[in-house]
Amino acid sequence: MKKRVAILISGGGSNMVALARDMAGDHPARPVLVMANDPAAAGLARARDMGIDAAAVDHRPFRGDRAAFEAALMARLQEAAPDILCLAGFMRVLTEGFVARWQGRMLNIHPSLLPKYRGLDTHARALAAGDAEHGCTVHEVTPALDDGPILGQARVPVLPGDSPADLAARVLVEEHRLYPAVLRRFASGDRRPILTP
Numbered sequence: 001m002k003k004r005v006a007i008l009i010s011g012g013g014s015n016m017v018a019l020a021r022d023m024a025g026d027h028p029a030r031p032v033l034v035m036a037n038d039p040a041a042a043g044l045a046r047a048r049d050m051g052i053d054a055a056a057v058d059h060r061p062f063r064g065d066r067a068a069f070e071a072a073l074m075a076r077l078q079e080a081a082p083d084i085l086c087l088a089g090f091m092r093v094l095t096e097g098f099v100a101r102w103q104g105r106m107l108n109i110h111p112s113l114l115p116k117y118r119g120l121d122t123h124a125r126a127l128a129a130g131d132a133e134h135g136c137t138v139h140e141v142t143p144a145l146d147d148g149p150i151l152g153q154a155r156v157p158v159l160p161g162d163s164p165a166d167l168a169a170r171v172l173v174e175e176h177r178l179y180p181a182v183l184r185r186f187a188s189g190d191r192r193p194i195l196t197p
Ligand code: GAR
Pocket: 009, 010, 011, 012, 013, 014, 015, 016, 043, 088, 089, 090, 091, 109, 110, 111, 119, 136, 172, 175
């Protein structure tokens, strides 16, 4: 039986597209739902174009009531009965209660070499620190922000004159390789990390 995967996004969804494209043929999983917290998220249309069910639960009417927002999210998710939840550029912090419901089955991609630079503005922070390398991490989601067992990491060089946007673009190329590779492994029950030199 193929694992059922739901993907949560907030924006363009390029990582979602990379994951969904990979889930074909002998891949142990299939995408069953893409959800966004913003009805205007461009990734929703991209998912529908790929034939994947897509839905939004707008977080704004909940006015900061994260538990109520997550209850609405959970209700729609449960209709799709996913085995695995992938956060792919999902920019809402999830409560401990939600994370507990999915623990061991929820992955996230973060644009830094964790444990460095949890949170936002990772590329600018790597540049400000004068780092010689930067990258991205896929990890299991646990209640602490951008924490949890590391399932994969890919590195890129920081080049002279890089802007945060330059660095973000270089990292994104690696995100699109790393996340599908990790999901493929994870969905087959293998949790050994994928670490590039
Ligand atoms: C990606 O770079 C992802 O790593 C980052 O948002 C971008 C989403 O791009 N995620 C975070 O910063 C999570 N805290 P995408 O919508 O094109 O996949």
